[in-house]
Amino acid sequence: MHFLITGAGRGIGRGLSRHLLQKGHRVFLVDLNVAELENVTMKLTENHTATQDFHASWTDLRKPEEIKKAVEQAHEFFDGHLDVLVNNAANTAGVGGAHLADLKLEDWNASVETNLTAPLLMSQACLPMLQKSASRSQGGSIIHMSSTRAFMSEPNNEPYSATKAALLGLTQSMAVSLAPQGIRVNAILPGWINVTNECKNADETGQKWEDGLSKEDHQWHLTGRVGKVEDVLNAVEYLSEAEFVTGTEMIVDGGVTRKMVYPED
Numbered sequence: 001m002h003f004l005i006t007g008a009g010r011g012i013g014r015g016l017s018r019h020l021l022q023k024g025h026r027v028f029l030v031d032l033n034v035a036e037l038e039n040v041t042m043k044l045t046e047n048h049t050a051t052q053d054f055h056a057s058w059t060d061l062r063k064p065e066e067i068k069k070a071v072e073q074a075h076e077f078f079d080g081h082l083d084v085l086v087n088n089a090a091n092t093a094g095v096g097g098a099h100l101a102d103l104k105l106e107d108w109n110a111s112v113e114t115n116l117t118a119p120l121l122m123s124q125a126c127l128p129m130l131q132k133s134a135s136r137s138q139g140g141s142i143i144h145m146s147s148t149r150a151f152m153s154e155p156n157n158e159p160y161s162a163t164k165a166a167l168l169g170l171t172q173s174m175a176v177s178l179a180p181q182g183i184r185v186n187a188i189l190p191g192w193i194n195v196t197n198e199c200k201n202a203d204e205t206g207q208k209w210e211d212g213l214s215k216e217d218h219q220w221h222l223t224g225r226v227g228k229v230e231d232v233l234n235a236v237e238y239l240s241e242a243e244f245v246t247g248t249e250m251i252v253d254g255g256v257t258r259k260m261v262y263p264e265d
Contacts, residue, residue: 001025001026001083001084001240002025002026002027002028002078002081002082002083002084003016003017003020003025003026003027003028003083003084003085003086003240004027004028004030004074004078004082004084004085004086004126005017005020005027005028005029005030005086005088006030006031006059006061006086006087006088006089006118006119006122007030007031007088007089007090007145008027008029008030008031008037008040008056008088009029009031009032009033009036009037009039009040010031010033010036010040010195010198010199010200011195011198011199012088012145012190012193012195012198012229012232013029013031013086013088013089014036014040014195014198014199015195015198015229015230015232015233016086016088016229016232016233016236017029017040017044017054018040018043018044019229019230019233020233020236021044021047021048021053021054022047026053026054026077026078027053027054028054028055028056028057028073028074028077028078029041029054029055029056029057030056030057030059030061030070030089031056031057031058031059031089032058032059032060032061032089034058035200036199036200037056037058039199039200039203040056040200041056043203051077055073055074055077057069057070057073057074061089061113061114061118061121061122062110062113062114062117062118064121067118067121067122067125068125071122071125071126071129074126074129075128075129078129080128080129081129081136082126082129082130082140083130083140083141083240084140084141084142084143084236084240085122085123085126085130085140085141085142085143086143086145086236087118087119087122087123087142087143087144087145087167088145089114089115089118090114090115090145090160090163090164091110091111091113091114091115091159091160092160093107093110093111093159093160094107094108094111094157094158094159094160094161094163095149095157095160096154096155096156096157097156097157097159097160098156099155099156100156100158103158103159107159108158108159110159111159111160111162111163112159112163115159115160115163115164115167116163116166116167116170119144119167119170120170123142123174123185126142127178127181127183130142130181130183131178131181131182131183132181132182132183136182137182138182138243139178139181139182139183139184140183140184141183141184141185141186141239141240141246142174142178142183142184142185142186143185143186143187143188143236143239143240144167144168144170144171144185144186144187144188145167145187145188145190146164146165146167146168146171146187146188146189146249147160147161147164147189147190148189148190148191148251148253148256148257149161149164150164150165150167150168150189151165151189151257152257164189167187168187168249171185171186171187171247171249172247175246175247176247179246184239184242184243184245184246185246185247186239186245186246186247186248186249186250187248187249187250188232188235188236188239188249188250188252189249189250189251189252189253190227190231190232190252190253191221191227191251191252191253191254191256191257192217192221192226192227192253192254192256193226193227193228193229193231193232193252194209194213194226194227194228195229196211196212197209197211198229209228213226220256220259221253221254221255221256222254222255222256222258222259223254223255224254225254226254227252227253227254231252232252234252235250235252238250
């Protein structure tokens with residue numbers, strides 16, 4: 001299958017790209033961070049062929065013209081056929097950022113443009129590659145990467161939580177609008193997915209997934225451990241194949257949003 005993943009330079013996006021390539025899929029990686037994108041490209045070439053198995057595009061998702069350019073590159077790379085668009089990129093500065101009284105408009109706009117407007121524009125640009133046609137009875141699918149912070153929050157999360165919640169509205173609306181084109185649209189809501197090992201610095205220092213995680217961190221989850229990229233991968237693979245599933249929200253959080261937490265004495 002053909003996957004286009006935004007925010008693929010580090011974190012969940014990087015992990016997804018690596019695992020999907022290992023499973024034989026072709027992947028188009030999009031990211032703004034040059035250093036991280038160059039690093040992941042170098043790592044992927046150890047087992048895969050650049051321009052054949054994968055292609056990386058440095059793209060500022062806050063600039064519509066750059067989104068258009070990236071999709072044109074993806075169109076050429078995939079020969080006009082895209083199976084899954086994963087809108088994963090996000091501005092996370094709004095997680096534990098400035099207090100609402102001090103929140104700057106430019107910081108709010110950065111989150112809105114990256115976390116909400118970019119998924120809309122990327123989806124629009126990819127429609128010709130995703131829709132069903134005379135040679136394709138079923139269209140592709142779009143997966144928006146939301147967050148459990150769309151439902152629950154900590155202080156000073158307004159830009160991030162608001163945009164992640166808005167992605168859920170975008171998901172259900174797009175699912176209805178794009179049904180005639182055979183395109184399914186779903187959302188994944190990750191909880192605590194530990195991805196501190198999915199970056200350039202972790203590669204250079206040899207950091208492993210379990211490093212820095214305590215016994216209490218794991219026990220906080222009903223499943224007994226913190227989340228892994230593979231957990232999100234399982235959700236992506238399911239939604240990519242599930243032809244009868246669209247407009248839905250899949251929570252991947254180890255059960256945390258179902259666990260009542262009382263104040264400590």
